[in-house]
Amino acid sequence: MSGFIMTTLxxxxxxxxxxxxxxxxxxxWCEQFGKPLSVFVAWPSGQDREWGRQDAPYVAIMPLGDKSGTDADEHEFELFLHLGLEVHGNVEGVAWKEPKGFSAIEKDFSGLVLEAFAGTDFAPCAVQGETFPAQADFFERDMAITVRVPFTI
Incomplete structure (x- = not known):
């Protein structure tokens, strides 16, 4: 046994x-869409994903990689999120066909997801996101997130 505890992806x-x-x-927040949040933990692969419009609202969490070692003060982890949201008509008075409608997935949904993570032992320290053009009332957003965890022996 190595004598130290190491966090994993x-x-x-x-x-x-x-x-x-x-x-x-x-x-x-998800109640307004008539379905509870679907959560998937999946490893990236060459296969088609198992989630989509039928699962929205959803968050897929995909561990990507890490930088660590016994000489490091902290371990750095990279995870990838894929968010999906289907909206018919208006949400809280905002027409989704208008450019400002993207704020629901970029600001509201993403913000609530990050707030949930902040309450764990693995709060995000850096986030980079990209929102894709809507496809028939279906919105998707990708987020690459970095987490740093102190190295402990």
Whole structure:
């Protein structure tokens, strides 16, 4: 046995999935879409993804990689999120066909997801996101997230 405890990407993904499924504010926000949040923990592969419009609203968490070692003060982890949201008509008075409608996935949904993660032992320290053009009332956003965890022996 090595004598030190090391956090893994799977630890972070599972903690985040648990945070998303128990977050009251996120659950309340998702109610307006008539379905609870779907959460997927998946490893990237060459295969087609198993989630999509039928699962929206959803968050897929995909562990990507890490930088660590016994000489490091902290371990750095990279995870990728894919968010999906289907909206018919208007949400809170905002017409989704208008450019300002993207704020629901960019600001509201993404913000609630990040707030849920902040309450875990693995709070994000850097986030980079990209929102894709809507396709028939279906919106998607990708987020690359960095987490730093202190190295402990």
């Amino acid at each position: 799977t630890d972070i993904a599972r903690a985040w999935a648990a945070a998303l499924t128990t977050d009251a504010a996120l659950a309340a």
